[in-house]
Amino acid sequence: MGRGDLTDAEWDRLESFLPSGGARGGRWSDHRRVINGVLYRVRTGIQWxxxxxxxxxxxxxxxxxxxxxxxxxxxxxxSRVQAAEDAAGAIDWDVSVDSTAVRAHQHAAGARRSAPAAVPQKGAGRGTNQVDPAAETGRPPGGGGQIGECLGRSRGGFTTKIHLVAEGRCRPLAFVLTPGHYGDGPQLERVLKQVSVPRAGVGRPRTRPDQVLADKAYTSRANRRYLRRRGIQHIIPERLDQEKHRKNRGSRGGRPTGFDSERYKKRNTVERAINRLKGFRAVATRYEKRAYIYLGTVTLAALAIWLRT
Incomplete structure (x- = not known):
């Protein structure tokens, strides 16, 4: 076993969930060897x-x-690994939300506008639910780049942004991809909708955290209304301009946000989760042209974190 390969214990947790048949009814080649190969590439960032x-x-x-x-x-x-952790009571549902920009390599540019014929369209629809849907809505590019492939121009250059939710033990619960010039605040509702941890027995997946911590980028009234509507306690600081505007309006400005600075210190969990993800070089730099393949790379990195934490 090489460094970074699946251990026997990790393989035992995955083996029963893997598909047994190939695309044409035949058997897959050794799953464990192939997964180790993908993990090696995701960890090192080398060419395939x-x-x-x-x-x-x-x-x-x-x-x-x-x-x-x-x-x-x-x-x-x-999802299966998260479900097992939740059944054991090992998930801290005080979650934090943030984003990180990922520089795209020059090899990530130039994807064709149509989906590749080798990718099954039915499966591609399920696999890309965490990718920005701007290509389907017809929204103009704005910052340049390829919006449908989650590539855009920002201060960091040609970038993709990962918006993620991290649980209290610094493990990513859910994430979405957008072009690098997209703001953080408008993506809060979208990324929280991706939180879905299946129950070990009968019942609907758990989708609602106990508490959400986020920085000032998420302090809009729309975000606070969304969290209150779902009954989620939130700790988000108020920007100085918003506080001044609220006070200027007097009684019409509403009540203060009730920010708890001590509990806000726990928000560092999402920063540490981002550091863990970017420990995988193929996550820290995007080499894939297609957004759904890069999303799979991020998902596999998150899976490795859950297996090894």
Whole structure:
């Protein structure tokens, strides 16, 4: 077993959930070897063609990663592991929300506008529910780049932004991708809707955290109304201009936000979760042209964090 490969205990947690049949009814090649190959590439950020021979043909490893990114297999495995952790009471539901910009490599540019024929359209629809839907809504690019592939121009250059929810033990619960020039505040509702941890037995998945912590970028009235409507306690500081405007309006400005500075200190969990994700070089720099494949890369990195924490 090489450094970074799945241990026996980690493999035992995943093996029963993996598909048994291939695309044409045949058997898949060794799942464990292929997953280790994908993990090696995600950890090191090397080109697919440079994978060591012990993982088998690089085409097999790449195609498996692309297919499982499209059909939602990586997301399914992450959900199963999260469900087991929740059943054991090991998830801290005081969550934090933030985003991080990821610089896109020059190889990430130039994707065709139509989806590749090799990717099954039915599966691609399930696998891309966490990718920005601007390509379907016809929204103009704004900051430049390829909106449908979550690439945009920002201060950091050609970037993609990962918006994520982290639970209290610094593990990513859910995430969405947008172009790098998108703001954080408008994505709060969208990223919280991605939180869905299945129950171990009978019952609906858990979708509502106990508490949400976020910085001033998320302090809009719309976000606070959304959290109150769902019955979620929130700790979000008020910007100085908003506080001044509220006081100037007198009684019509409403009550103060009730910010708790001591409990807000726990927001560092999302920063630490981002640091863990960016420990994987293929996450810290985006090399994929397609957003759904990069989303699969981020999902696999999150899965590794859950297995090893």
């Amino acid at each position: 063609r440079d994978l060591p021979e012990r993982f088998g043909p690089w085409e097999t490893v790449y195609k498996r990663h692309r297919r499982w990114s499209a059909d939602g297999t990586w997301q399914m495995l992450l």
